[in-house]
Amino acid sequence: MSQDFEKLTVYGKSFSGLTADKEALLVEIGPQIKPHLGAVTDEFYQQLLNISEASTFLAGRVESLKKTHGLWMEGLFTGPFDKNFTAQMFKVGDVHVKVKLPVEFMAGAMTLINNRLFSLIVDTFGDDKQRCGQIIAAVNAVTGFSLLVMQQSYQASSLAEELEKFLKISGMSRTLFTNLALAYRDK
Amino acid sequence: MSQDFEKLTVYGKSFSGLTADKEALLVEIGPQIKPHLGAVTDEFYQQLLNISEASTFLAGRVESLKKTHGLWMEGLFTGPFDKNFTAQMFKVGDVHVKVKLPVEFMAGAMTLINNRLFSLIVDTFGDDKQRCGQIIAAVNAVTGFSLLVMQQSYQASSLAEELEKFLKISGMSRTLFTNLALAYRDK
Numbered sequence: 001m002s003q004d005f006e007k008l009t010v011y012g013k014s015f016s017g018l019t020a021d022k023e024a025l026l027v028e029i030g031p032q033i034k035p036h037l038g039a040v041t042d043e044f045y046q047q048l049l050n051i052s053e054a055s056t057f058l059a060g061r062v063e064s065l066k067k068t069h070g071l072w073m074e075g076l077f078t079g080p081f082d083k084n085f086t087a088q089m090f091k092v093g094d095v096h097v098k099v100k101l102p103v104e105f106m107a108g109a110m111t112l113i114n115n116r117l118f119s120l121i122v123d124t125f126g127d128d129k130q131r132c133g134q135i136i137a138a139v140n141a142v143t144g145f146s147l148l149v150m151q152q153s154y155q156a157s158s159l160a161e162e163l164e165k166f167l168k169i170s171g172m173s174r175t176l177f178t179n180l181a182l183a184y185r186d187k
Numbered sequence: 188m189s190q191d192f193e194k195l196t197v198y199g200k201s202f203s204g205l206t207a208d209k210e211a212l213l214v215e216i217g218p219q220i221k222p223h224l225g226a227v228t229d230e231f232y233q234q235l236l237n238i239s240e241a242s243t244f245l246a247g248r249v250e251s252l253k254k255t256h257g258l259w260m261e262g263l264f265t266g267p268f269d270k271n272f273t274a275q276m277f278k279v280g281d282v283h284v285k286v287k288l289p290v291e292f293m294a295g296a297m298t299l300i301n302n303r304l305f306s307l308i309v310d311t312f313g314d315d316k317q318r319c320g321q322i323i324a325a326v327n328a329v330t331g332f333s334l335l336v337m338q339q340s341y342q343a344s345s346l347a348e349e350l351e352k353f354l355k356i357s358g359m360s361r362t363l364f365t366n367l368a369l370a371y372r373d374k
Contacts, residue, residue, distance in 0.1 A: 014238050015295030015301045051201050104338040107294060108202030111331025115324050118284075122320035136323065139300050144298025144345035149219045151291040158342075159349060166353045169368050181356050187247075 005037065005083035008149060011084065017137070023081050025138045030077035032124060037073045040116045043067050047112050053116035054108075059102060073113075076142050089146050093153030097161060103154055110147045114140060190277060192270035195336060199273065203331035204324070210268050212325045218310060219265035224260045227303045228253050234299050241295075260300075263329050270328060276333050278342030282346060290341055297334045301327065 013019070038166055050053045058065065072092075075085065096106065117139050125132040167174060200206070232249055235241045239347065243251065259279075262272065304326050312319040354361060 001267065011238075011240055012295075016298040017234075017294075027313075044212065047204075051198070053198055054202070078196070103290065103342045104335045105202075106332045107297075107331065107338050108199075111203040111327060111335070112293075114327050114331070118323050118327060119320055122316060122323065125315035126313075128318065129309060132316075133306055134318075135307050136309065140298060140301050140305060144294065144301070147294045148291045148298070151294050152289065155345075162346060162349045163353075166350070166357075169364065169371050170202045170357055170359055171367075172357060177269035177356065180358075184356050 003087075005086045005090070008090070008152065009081075009083050009086045011147045012148045012152075013081075015148055016141045018081065018141040018145045022138035022141050023079055024132075025134060026172075027078050027079045028140055029125075029135060033077050033120070034074060036120055037070060040113070040120065041070050041073060043116055044069070044109070044113055050107070053102075054105065057099065057105075072146075076139070076146075081142065081145070087148050089149040093150035094157045096150065097154055099159040103151065103158070106147055106150055106154065110143050114143055117143070165171040190274075192273045192277070193336055195277070195339065196268075196270050196273040198330045199335045199339075200268070202335055203328045204274050205328040205332045209321075209325035209328050210266055212321060213264050214334065216312075216322060217331055220307070221261060223307055224257060224264075227278045227300070227307065228257050228260060230303055231256070231296070231300055235296070240289075244286065244292075259333075261266065263326070263333075266330065268332070273336050274335040277340040280337035281344045283337065284341055284344040290338065290345070293334055293341065297330050301330055304330070 045058070045066055048058060049062070072088075075088075079085075093106075118136055121135050121139060122132060125135050163177075166172075167177060232245070232253055235245060236249070259275075264277075266272075282292075305323055308322050308326060309319060312322050350364075353359075354364060
């Protein structure tokens with residue numbers, strides 16, 4: 001799949017409010033936040049294990065998933081939030097289709113992660129109301145940006161996979177299907 | 188499409204951390220938040236109009252969309268968050284497929300709305316750090332819950348629509364397709 005990650009980065013940032021100021025703030029607070037991210041990850045997977053619909057996807061894989069998840073979270077407070085970051089999140093969306101994760105899992109997971117991160121931020125920075133508000137907005141923007149890119153990728157992969165399934169079941173060749181689709185479109 | 192909204196409500200709440208305590212808190216702060224929601228809605232649509240990928244979906248419809256959007260936001264601070272609330276969000280996801288809105292728009296939109304709501308909450312409740320943290324968690328949970336239900340619905344409608352498209356293009360009947368799919372599955 002060819003994908004313009006530069007363009008997707010610009011689109012994703014505009015649609016999540018991730019500005020250069022917010023990016024700088026995320027990197028700035030990194031040293032104060034990072035020591036707590038291990039606990040955030042542990043608690044997140046504990047919550048997932050308590051949701052029966054989610055726990056079936058985790059059996060025997062929690063430790064390796066925690067590692068990948070931990071690296072992503074560190075990245076949220078490290079940067080840079082460039083086309084490589086986007087390409088990485090795009091890959092994650094694609095992997096989620098391959099393991100047949102329902103699309104709404106990503107929205108749910110990000111909500112649980114934000115719940116935990118916001119509570120950490122209020123504890124850490126809450127005495128300065130204005131700064132605390134700015135930090136919450138920055139974290140919300142960067143997790144929203146990640147979710148948006150993942151889901152864009154998920155949707156593309158998911159439709160491609162549906163077409164595969166249809167071709168397999170119908171026994172129709174891709175060429176015939178494409179020609180029919182074009183002929184149909186011209187009508 | 189038959190759908191167990193009771194079950195989807197339980198699932199959605201567990202996957203967004205929307206507890207009874209948080210629901211009560213949302214309703215409690217309603218009188219302080221609601222007077223500001225009109226401005227939140229206006230600003231949200233202004234942001235969307237500035238994103239070229241999004242603005243094409245809005246042409247000539249902004250005023251009527253603002254009304255629906257405003258009602259949903261009022262509901263976030265009114266409750267009850269029961270199966271009727273879920274059924275309503277499910278319908279919204281379905282409508283989004285019908286107007287061919289890309290799936291990631293919903294995640295992006297919710298991020299922009301949360302950015303604005305969190306800033307309002309910090310301004311209004313920021314002097315009490317603990318309460319402010321609880322309110323942010325409650326708002327994040329209820330918007331996450333809404334997003335999750337919408338996306339579950341979106342995915343179901345979107346796959347149904349893809350199948351329609353295949354059948355139309357291939358000229359295959361639904362019965363033949365279903366029989367082939369079953370035969371294929373048994374192999």
